[in-house]
Amino acid sequence: MAGDVVWGAGLSGEILTGALPTQLDVRSVRGPLTRAALLAHGVDVSDVFADPVFLLPSFFPDVVSGENNADEVLIVPSVDEISRFDGSNVASPFAEPLKLINRIASAQFVTGSSLRAISVAEAFGVPSRLILPVGAHPFEYVDYFLGTGRSSIVFASSLSQALAMGPEDAPEVPLDALRDAFPLDLWGRAASVGNANAAKNATKSSSYIARRAEADAERERIVSSMPWGASDTDAQALLRLDQLTAQDKPADGVTREEAQILGLSLPHLGPLRRTAGVVLSIVVPTHNVRDWVEATLKSILAQNVPKMQVIVVDDHSTDGTLELLRNIAEGDQRVQVISAVTSGGGSARNIGVDHARGKYLIFCDGDDIVPDGAYAALISSLEESGSEIAIGDYLKFSPNDTWRPTAAMEAFDRPQLKTSIADEPTLVYSRPCWNKAFRRDFWESQHIRFPDVSRSNDIVPMTRAYLLARRIDIIEDVVYLYRDRPGTSSMTARARSAASTVSYFEQEAECARLVISAHNFALNAIYSSLIFDRDGFVHIAKYLQCWAGPSSSDELVSGAVEELLRLTERPPLRIHPLKRMTLVFVSLGDFRAAAAAVQLLDEDSISETESVAKLWCDFIKGLTNLNDPIDSEDLRFFSERVADALKQGAMEFESRVSRDALLAASEGLFGESFVRAATLFDFIDSDTxxxxxxxxxxxxxxxxxxxxxxxxxxxxxxxxxxxxxxxxxxxxxxxxxxxxxxxxxxxxxxxxxxxxxxxxxxxxxxxxxxxxxxxxxxxxxxxxxxxxxxxxxxxxxxxxxxxxxxxxxxxxxxRHWAIRAVRRGAIITRDRAVHMPARAKSGLQKLLLSSD
Missing domain, CATH: 2.60.40 (Immunoglobulin-like)
Known part of the structure; x- marks a missing residue:
């Protein structure tokens, strides 16, 4: 099923009777034939080849009885061939498992048509030889031997031939990698050091095209490992691999770009792709949001817009999200659920757009809430104005707080129709895709697509949309409630990783190039503030808050920031100097000074192991290494803050080391008179x-x-x-x-x-x-x-x-959860009693009439 974790299994080689789910987490497989077939269907597959049966001796080291009556030759048939062999030395595959394992492990030689028995024998080092079952397809047998490092195996066709041929070569099994690939995380435990499949594959391309290419490469490795003039069984196995690869190619869960490259004909990509009467298409990407997505879809389906199309594209969820979505879709024909083949939020959104049929297009994330009347208000504005984009206000909320991010954006101070990014440059501060409605013909005609990146996949397409739209509406209605999820599973929590940080700054550099191409001085200045005072600073601050010393990722982060600053105007002096210097220090590779600047901005977060004096010392050292002169106002600001730190710090220092180092660094920057004045604050009290x-x-x-x-x-x-x-x-x-x-x-x-x-x-x-x-x-x-x-x-x-x-x-x-639930219910009831704005009512009436 979609979302399942696979450890050590393999395909049987039978022609599949149904579509293979692409949303699988495959940690290890039996052999390369299985891996190639799964990759060809868009499944992410580890390259660890091994059957878990090889771990039996580790868990049952005393299974060998050492009895004198051990079989000299033991025959174990497959379940379909019990009647093919007879004699006292034939063991039934239905025997009690541990007794059968004991008998196999105690034998001197094991043969028969049971692949499982042969693998048990090989796990315990017992010589063995497989007899190929009559009429069986050799796919899984060849796969097993290829996966254990034996590319020139010849199967026996009878018992006499097996005895004459003797034992096969010993298998090569990566036991450590097999153990490390075990999904301990499913039981709430940390993954092993070697369980690097998830981390390793995070660096690979997640696209369907890339996996198809890796499937072809795996097939080439298989062919090159086989001896010249491969046997009939090898040829049959390769033919079945080609049949499995060509079967049931995905038609819904790939993007139009992938379909074009692979030569797939997707029926939903017609010339106009508009179904009569569909007013609005809502695209909802989901990934492991089972706890929230039902509330999200409920809020969407409650919108008073006729003939909606809700396209939910699940991006490889493993928590039961996909099953829940399908249950919801069964109860409401407006909901269409698509299982994405390619991983990534950007691809999920693009796949949804490719299936859209409505006149208007809206995006929503799978863990947020859409207030009543939100979509009607957005569409009514577009119906009235004829604009390409309508933008609404939004709120963010967490378990203990709610706030309005747009409060500091001038563009949201008043409603407007038919404005533009040139008239309202602070719109560039608001680049999420989910508080907006678009004319779909505008979106399609401008070829706007989401990139598949680990972070911030909507800032580039939104910047493009702003710059390409001739007319933009800004309405006063709150049209979106963004859930700021605690814990490590949300995108907000993952923002601190180096890969996500680099991804954001690379996407931001693309935005900077778009802004430059607009040739708008006001927009350039606003964009500079966005980088140094808002989004850019926030992202680098999150990275620096976790910075514990130099690492290999620092160079990548520094390079990405340096490229962005090269494309961005110098920041205005009204921005806090510590913020400005943070990004400058990172671009120069001085992470110690940058981390000090971030901590000094929020001195309450300074840990007990570091003093204010030490942080100012690191920061001042960074300033002295700058090539450019420091603005006089900034210099005055820094000297005043250092003086305050020395006054306060005299009561807190465990030793004079940090204080003396700061005085030494300050002398070169502020002068000898500053140092003489600072030494007057030299006291410490008994409580400290x-x-x-x-x-x-x-x-x-x-x-x-x-x-x-x-x-x-x-x-x-x-x-x-x-x-x-x-x-x-x-x-x-x-x-x-x-x-x-x-x-x-x-x-x-x-x-x-x-x-x-x-x-x-x-x-x-x-x-x-x-x-x-x-x-x-x-x-x-x-x-x-x-x-x-x-x-x-x-x-x-x-x-x-x-x-x-x-x-x-x-x-x-x-408060107790029951009290909170009652309070929340009262708030929802009160909010629903609020009437829809008059303009939204009027526009919706027109829309209802036009869609009859």
Whole structure:
């Protein structure tokens, strides 16, 4: 089924009776014939060849009984050929499994037509020879031997021939790779170091064309490995591979570009491709959104627009999303579900566009919400104005917050009809594809397509659409609710990886080239602000927040940023100088100075292991290495901030090292008089000494966090319960900042102590962040504990919310889920009572009349 994980299986070689699902996660296969056939159908397949039966000796090392009555020759027929062999040395394939394995492993020689028995014998090192079953197709047998490194095998056709030929050559099996490919992640465990299939294939092209090409390459490797004048069985196996490859080529889940290259005729790509009466086509790409997609589609199908076409393109989901989508489609004929062959959100959107039949085109992601009346308002505006694009307002929401990103975009200050990007250049700040409606003939005539990249696949097509549209409407209605999903599964969480960062900046460079081609000075200036003050800075800041030192990916990130800055105007001085310098430092490859700048912008996020002085020292060193002179206003700003850091830092430094290094770096930049003035702030109080001493003595960290009805933290420290106790620290409380746990269990482990502490939900303040800490049992002082554990994934029923900032974990208690559900229901009921804007009503009436 779609979404299944395959480990160590193989095709039987029979002609398939139904379409092969392309959305499979194949971690290892029996042999190269199976791999080539699956690749040809667009399935992502590992190149680990091995049957899991070879791991039997690892799990059952004592299976060999060592009995004296072991068979000299053991015959195991296939299930279809039990009557072909007889005698006391014939073992039934239906025997109790462990007893049969024991008998095979104890034999001196194993033969017969059971491929499974032969593989068990080879796993235990027992000499064996396969007898090819009468009338069986040799595909799977050749596949098995090719997968175990034997390309010149000759099968026996009878028992006497098998005995005369003797044992086959020993198999070559990559046991470590087979073990590492096992899908431990399905049981919630971390994948093995060698389970690199997912990571390795992430660097490959995910397109159907690329997999077809790899299938051809695999076939060529098979042919070249076979001896000249291959046997009839080899020839039959290759012929069956060609038959499987040519069978049931995908017709729905490929893009038009792939279809053209491969010579596929797709019936839905007609000249006009418009079905009479279809007003609106909505394209919904999905990937592992089972928990949210039902609500998304419900909000779409509730839109009061006649004759909608909802095209859902599933991009290789593995969580049951596709099955849920098909169940929904069975109940509503407006929904069409397509299983994408090519991986990637960009291809999924393009496939959806290729199936669109409506006059208008809208995009929606599979985990968001469309407010009532949103699509009617967008389409009504286009009906009234004749514009190519209509854009609406949107909100973003998370479990504990809702905000309006467009509040800082002038283009959204007032509704407008028939405007343009030249008149409203701040539109370039808003480049998601899902808060817009397009005339489909405009989209098609301008050949707008989404690229298949790991991040930001909509910013280039949206920038193109803005620049190509003659008229754009901006309406005041909120037409989209974007779900900011916590946890590691959302695109937001994945944005911090190096590959995603490079992908974003490469796409942004394409946008910069488009902006340059517009020859609009106002747009150029706005776009520069977008890079240095908004999207560009946000993306590089996320990368730098996880930066722990030089890595091989830094050069790629630096090169991508350097190319973008080459295409972008110098930023205006109104942008915060630390933001401007962050991107400049990254473009020069100085990630240490850039990371310091990001942390200094948010000093609350500075970890206990780093001081403000050290960060300013790294930043100042970066400034002294610049070739270009520093603006005088920036220089004044930096000197004032460094002076403040020295004043404040005199009470916080564990030693004078960071302070003295900062003074030395500052002298070259700010002058000797600055250094003389800064040395006046040289004092430290007794409370700070006690804090520093306790922090150095305690050490340790939090290693596990779990929530639910109560909060449980597990951690360690260098001292035990006679010195410290775990607490939660409430920085906002002026009366009871320390929250003691309900229970604490201590365990001594060598030179360290482990502890497990539990808090009842009611002991935490409501909607106020607390952090883990260790309190001195003899003095009124506590130190925060660094958290090495990943916070739990977001669960709607969890009493707590978690937010990581470097080595700190902020924990918020929230109301019981039942109370939240009641409140949410009241809000939805209230919102539905709000009448649709008059303009939307009028436009919708016209639309209904015109579509009859």
């Amino acid at each position: 000494v006690a804090f520093i001493k306790l922090r150095a003595e305690v050490g340790g960290s939090v290693s596990d966090v779990s929530g639910g009805a109560s909060l449980i933290l597990r951690g360690s420290s260098r001292v035990g319960s006679d010195r410290v106790s775990p607490i939660l620290y409430d920085p906002a409380s002026t009366t009871h900042p320390w929250i003691a746990p309900r229970s604490v269990e201590w365990t001594e482990e060598g030179e360290e102590f482990s502890w497990t502490a539990q808090w009842d939900a009611g002991s935490l303040p409501m909607h106020r962040s607390v952090v883990p800490a260790l309190a001195d049992t003899t003095e009124d002082i506590a130190v925060p504990v660094p958290v090495r554990a990943e916070p739990p994934e977001y669960v709607g029923f969890d009493t707590f919310l978690y937010r990581s900032v470097r080595e700190s974990l902020f924990i918020d208690r929230r």
